[in-house]
Amino acid sequence: MQGEVVLPPAIGFAIMAEYFEFFQTDILGQFLNPKKRLFWGYLFTAFIISFLWLHLLHRNNVNQALKTIFSPVVWLSRSSKLDVVCFFINRIFFAALRPMLITQIAVATFLYHFLHYQSLFPLGVFSDTSYALSALLFTTCFFLLDDFARFALHYALHKVPLLWEFHKFHHSAETLTPLTVTRAHPVEGVLFTLRSALVQGTTIAIFLFLFGQQLNLVTILGVNIFVILFHGLGSNLRHSHISIQYPKIIERILMSPAQHHLHHSSDIKHFDKNFGVALSVWDRMAGTFLHSTSAPFTFGIGPETKHYTKTIGHMYFLPFIKAAESIHSLVRKKNVVLTNHNYIPKREANEEFKETRKC
Secondary structure, X not given: OOOOOOOOHHHHHHHHHHHHHHHHHHHHHHHHOOOOOOOHHHHHHHHHHHHHHHHHHOOOOHHHHHHHHOOHXXXXXXXXXXXXXXXXXXXXXXXHHHHHOXXXXXXXXXXXXXXXXXXXXXXXXXXXXXXXXXXHHHHHHHHHHHHHHHHHHHHHHHHOHHHHHHHHHHHOOOOOOHHHHHOOOHHHHHHHHHHHHHHHHHHHXXXXXXXXXXXXXXXXOOEEHHHHHHHHOOHHHHOOOOOOOOOHHHHOOEOOHHHHXXXXXXXXXXXOXXXXXXXXXXXXXXXXXXXXXXXXXXXXXXOXXXXXXXXXXXXXHHHHHHHHHHHHHHHHHHHHHHHHOOOOOHHHHHHHHHHOOOO
């Protein structure tokens, strides 16, 4: 046909190879890489834990337990289908954005060289520490700082109204499945990626400077042992319909799946609670801790849920509109303050913010 553009075979094969690589690393890789939360092994252990919880503790027979775990009401719900769409859209977005994002290696390299200019701690001051102790200290600090940073950013996503508009994307889920963890607005995804690069890069640089080249993480098959334990012991159940509770004494240290379910509750008494990822101690320190409950509740963001999830376009673009409205409102209030020599009391401002969260 005249005017039709025909690509040379070599270019066609190159494009196909690029698509195949994307599918293999960014799609299948989420389920085949043990460093990823959705790794098939972690999903399998979550299934086993769920089955044992229902069969042994709740006395469900095998069929009942399996029907509960694979309930079509959950897995085939509109909310779960949106999770799948969001998963693919976000994978494409981050595959394109990845080259522009700062990495932990870049942060670690910059900070490592910067530390040479300070005189408080000399280079390799702890280099005589045994390899085993160095690895244990590094692994523990790496985990604690990373977990706290996740808590802190999650806290900010709820407490800063501008950020909350984007975090609603995640909380708009009305049913929870392991794939819901990927239901995050790209703006939030970028923030968590930067958080990871800064916190992990900083930890690596400081330990490398103080302990020397012997530094290493305690790993299993190349994966941080704390990551293996967290994901292997059911991290995927945090986003699921199987409400697994821990004894209260354990919930004061570790965040149970049922505690995270409360975090997704549309009931106002559960708002802004249980921000922790692996540990719940940060919530206890911040006064945002709640024990799990067996009382029924629903997921979502109240009356906003239906409007927010009206279409995929709403989910991705409505936060920008809401954020722009928030900025405009803030600027207008600031102008009123400057004009009237008045101010909005903090208590009043907090109450106004809560109004946007009520059912």
